[in-house]
Amino acid sequence: MSQSAQPDLLEAFEAHARAPEDTDLLMQICETLVKARRDEQMLPWADKGLALDPKHSGFIHARGRALRLRGRHAEAAANWLAHQSLPWSPLFCEARIGRDLYLSGETQRAIEYLETALSRYPADLSRDALRARKWLAEALLSQGDTRGFTHWLERNRGDSGNYRYAEVPMWNGQRDLRGERVLVTHQMGFGDQFLLFASVRQWREAGAEILLTCDHPIHAPVQASLPGCTVLGTARPLAVSAPLPLDALDTIKAFAPTLQATLLHLPLLAAVDSPRPQPYFDAYLRAPAAARERASTWSQALRARAPGKRLIGLFWDCAQQHATEISSKDRCWAGLRSVPLAQIERLTTHPALTQEVQFVSLHHPIAELANGTPRGAVSHYGPGIASFADTAACIEQLDAVLSVDAVAANLSAMLGKPTAVLANPTGEWRWGQTGARTPWMSAATVLRQTQMGEWHDVVSCAIGWLLRG
Known part of the structure; x- marks a missing residue:
């Protein structure tokens, strides 16, 4: 929490204690928590506010946001559905209902809801319309539907920064690019x-x-x-x-x-190809030559020290969850994707695994120092991970990678390395929604949570995946 927000929060708490039924003070607490980038802590204050004023749009919004940040997406969807008849601006409520239905696993219902809502406002380019198209895109893509890329392109108008080189026209869909x-x-x-x-x-x-x-x-x-x-x-x-x-x-x-x-x-470009590319995103990455040479020397030495063992890369913690200076959305999402150290130690200290596997941390050393290192059979990349060139070179020398839904998983899969992705129920669209396979790439196996925050069964699946070799 930012130091500048603490006096405001203290003042608001003290005022609320003196006047607990003053909804303005409860709203002030919610707004100050947003200022402090602690939006997920608004839930009890929003609930108190709604108990006093059940149709207060500010508390409804605060409650929906806090529930989403905590990963309670079904409750967030229900919050918006219960209040959709209030006089919101066009697509404000619809975008949030569609988003939270998708994130709660009701993907087909989300697609139908968002398509219907957007059809009523076909020319709307408001922020909420662009938000609705983004979530429609991701819901479609999570099902392997390439139509989602067209909707996803609307992010160029909204939440994704982008460059515009005014000297030349933007690509308009032409398929013949000879001479371009x-x-x-x-x-x-x-x-x-x-x-x-x-x-x-x-x-x-x-x-x-x-x-x-x-x-x-x-x-x-x-x-x-x-x-x-x-x-x-x-x-x-x-x-x-x-x-x-x-x-x-x-x-x-x-x-x-x-x-x-x-x-x-x-x-x-390939979205209308029939048949579509298989895989749609084919592995193509490779490490720079100098980094590959260093990695080869390191891996030979490690394999000599651990004869007969497979080398498995391990990435378990999204460092953004510990960063107080970033938005609550990014911080909370990183936390929901990260596996607690105690669960990782079930892998690194597992008796059968330690006979067959030597784990290698794929974390940047500074991040690992801040977030903790698991006990057990965990080595570190000898040349040091100072850049993505180093990470790529390290992964190339491994037998497989086990990673949470983070950049390491994308890097490993695009290097063509067998990759098990430990994903929560609302993981990125690229990992699909059901089963162990993704519709987008061939190297990834997806091990999914069935309940947000419960990693025990996912880690058990990871143990089985590793023991099957």
Whole structure:
């Protein structure tokens, strides 16, 4: 919690103690918790407010948000459904109902609900309309439906920063790209970039020459993996249609693009192919040569010390859950995806596993120092994980990877390494919704929670997956 918010919270709590039925004071507590990036703590205060004023839109909104941040999506959906008759702005309530139905596992109902709501406002480009399209996209994609990519593209108008190079037109769907020089600009997170850059192959097969931008930290492995493309590391865009950084313009002008596409455009090229690519996102990543050499030397030494054992990469904690300076949404989502250390130690101290497996931590050492290291059969990458080039090189030398729903899982799967993803019930669309397989990639096996926060059975499945080899 930010220090600046503490005096305001203390003042609001003390005032509420003196006047417990004053709804303005309860709303002040909720608003101050938002300011402090502790939105998930609003639930008891929102409930108190609704007990006093059952139709207060502010408390309804606070309750729905707090429930979602805690991973209680079915309750969040019920909260909105119970109050949808109130005079909300168009698509405000509908977007949230669809989102929480999808996140609670009622995917088909969410799709039908969002499609119906959006059909009533076909020209609406409000923030809530864009939010509704985002969640419709992710619900469709979680079922393997490529129509979702068209809806997902609307994020370029809303919640995803992106670059606009005004000198050339944006790609408008043409399939014949012979003679085109396409500037592909990046956005979103490392995992999204690792996944979606796999679609560059289809663009090159369609005849395009590609200049690709990406975040600086992933430049080395992306450049090593796409040798037929020019790859430019630059800052991530934070605003819609942001101008490209000045330090990138000379390279872009020398490339002389004829078209631009954003990261979100990439998977659309193959979206209407019949048959569709199998897998849709094919493994393509590789580590830079120098990092591979270091990793090979390290792995030979480790295998000599652990003869006959398989080397299994392990990533269990999303560091964002410990970061107080980021939004409550990102922090809480990271927490819901992370596996507690005690559950990880069921793997690293398991008697049968330790006879067959040597685990290797895939965490950056600073993050691991902050978040804890499991006891048992856990080694660390000798050359050191200082960059994604190091992580990629380490993974290439392993036999398999076990990871929570994080960038390590995307990186491993796109390296083609057998990857078991420990996913909660509302995991990213790319892992699908049911079963052990994902409709989007071949290297990933998905081990799913059936109840949010309950990792015991998932870890038991991971033990079985590892023992089956």
